[in-house]
Amino acid sequence: MLPNFAYTRPDTLKEAVKQLGSEEARLHAGGTDLLGCLRDGVFSAQKVVSISKLDALRGITKTSKGGLEIGTLTTITAVAEHPLIQSDFTALANAAGEVASPQLRNQGTLGGNICQKPRCWYYRGEFDCLRKGGDTCYAAEGENQYHCLFGSDDTCFIVHPSDTAPALTVLDAQVRIAGRWRKKTVPIDSFFVLPADDVQKETILGADDIVTEIVLPPPPAGIKSSYCKVRARRSWDFALAGIALALAFNDAKVAHARVVLSGAAPIPWRSMAAEEAIMGQELTPDIISKAATAAVKDAEPLAQNGYKVPLFKGLVEQELAKMKV
Amino acid sequence: MAKNKKPHRGKGVTRREFMTNVSAGAVAVAAAGTLGAKDAEATAVIKPEDMVTIDLQINQRRHRLLVEPRWSLLFVIREKLGLTATKFGCERGECGSCTVLVNDVPLYACMMLAMEAQDLKITTLEGLMQGEALGPVQKAFLEQDAYQCGYCTSGQIMAAEGLLRKQPHPSIEEIQTGVSGNLCRCGAYPHIFKAIAQAAKAR
Incomplete structure (x- = not known):
């Protein structure tokens, strides 16, 4: 049984934002991550504010310029199966298809997927860890085989759990946010928060902010994108390692490159080093190998996650080789 | 009835x-x-x-x-x-x-x-249920012996039913994905896949 909470399901976005302003109010979209967190006691809720009645926030529409607007409540299944996402924003369709299980994809939303809480077992378990306002990171010296290689700032070693976030990042997505005072749109690579900036937050969202849409700009001409996820078992699980790519070529040379790793850092981890290694180059075995080495050069493995270094290296090589024109 | x-x-x-x-x-x-x-x-x-x-x-x-x-x-x-x-x-x-x-x-x-x-x-x-008779997916699970302890069975059947309502003629890969969110501790998966394939034909 879940702990007690008040519940409201407003008819308007404005009312939802207002309701979220009260103390310890939590947003409910698909509810799959929220209910899990409440059940595990990761945080508590005095009030659950459900936005599931806000049908305007559901659905996928083409923008006039050839991009897409995806309502925050659009299910992961709808994203994975959308023909235009499959053809023009392939990384996102791939990633959505790799999220969790069919049941969770049918219920989980795209907005919820990028806002989900980390899966670190100390954070999810009965540990008063840094991210929950305590003063110790238990993963630093503990069981850390699923933790990060980059971006921890020696503070918190979570990995960002979302598959869709790295795909959205290589596609230069924008996140629209409605809050009490204003609406704003931010590029997705400034949406996520590193532990060094605020160890208790994963995103820039304030308590009464709601992600309303995710906007994909028109894809650059000739762009190819992909997402590949490695897990400990073939059936559903979170990523041990993953890579999202978006590349465009001029003749055979890379003219546009985005390389973003998942399962690597507390946020979707853009590997500028790998991008620099391939920009302007043909994807020869030598260049691919250099890019893979560059991608893991600054990795800081912990006691138990060293296996991720060769895993990421191999993954970068494998996926870049598939992109070769 | x-x-x-x-x-x-x-x-x-x-x-x-x-x-x-x-x-x-x-x-x-x-x-x-x-x-x-x-x-x-x-x-x-x-x-x-x-x-x-x-x-x-x-x-x-x-x-x-x-x-x-x-x-x-x-x-x-x-x-x-x-x-x-x-x-x-x-x-x-x-x-x-x-x-x-x-x-x-x-x-x-x-x-x-x-x-x-x-x-x-x-x-x-x-x-x-069709009255007191089993529906096609239930019947297929019974005939293919697609369980041992049976605890996961109703969930497996509902996942299969959902799959078949969306995709009446699934491939084996689609069947496997369709029940990938349902754990069977007894490991009856090969029978479960057969049952769903049979149900697809029967529906």
Whole structure:
């Protein structure tokens, strides 16, 4: 049984934002991550504010310029199966298809997927860890085989759990946010928060902010994108390692490159080093190998996650080789 | 009950209906005895200690009942309506034994609040019965021996039913993906895949 909470399901976005302003109010979209967190006691809720009645926030529409607007409540299944996402924003369709299980994809939303809480077992378990306002990171010296290689700032070693976030990042997505005072749109690579900036937050969202849409700009001409996820078992699980790519070529040379790793850092981890290694180059075995080495050069493995270094290296090589024109 | 009649529509009372009615009666008594029970309103905030009346449409039958905001759909289906085919497993969205169809799509009933299920069409394993006879997916599971202990079976069948409603002629890969959110501790997977392939032909 879940702990007690008040519940409201407003008819308007404005009312939802207002309701979220009260103390310890939590947003409910698909509810799959929220209910899990409440059940595990990761945080508590005095009030659950459900936005599931806000049908305007559901659905996928083409923008006039050839991009897409995806309502925050659009299910992961709808994203994975959308023909235009499959053809023009392939990384996102791939990633959505790799999220969790069919049941969770049918219920989980795209907005919820990028806002989900980390899966670190100390954070999810009965540990008063840094991210929950305590003063110790238990993963630093503990069981850390699923933790990060980059971006921890020696503070918190979570990995960002979302598959869709790295795909959205290589596609230069924008996140629209409605809050009490204003609406704003931010590029997705400034949406996520590193532990060094605020160890208790994963995103820039304030308590009464709601992600309303995710906007994909028109894809650059000739762009190819992909997402590949490695897990400990073939059936559903979170990523041990993953890579999202978006590349465009001029003749055979890379003219546009985005390389973003998942399962690597507390946020979707853009590997500028790998991008620099391939920009302007043909994807020869030598260049691919250099890019893979560059991608893991600054990795800081912990006691138990060293296996991720060769895993990421191999993954970068494998996926870049598939992109070769 | 005549064969061509749908469940719950006949004049006779089956054991299942009897149990359901008994549960519903208990709820009605609780309703009369609870002060401050309110109908769900658009922007009303239901306080944690309050119960609220909601309508759920389960297996083509309307149920009006009192719920707490924190109750999951699974809890209501099993404990309040007595529809016990839907199983309580991990209660954390991992095992699939509580799978039901919501608007023909398989979901985990443990990960959905009953409040969120209002106005949606819910189907549990009981809703796949054709009168007192098994539906095609149930029949295929029986004939293919697609279980050992049987605990995951109703969830597997609901996931399969959801798959077949969306994709009537699935490939083996689609079948495997279709039940990938349902764990079978006994490892009956090869039989489960065969059963779903058989059901696809029979439907």
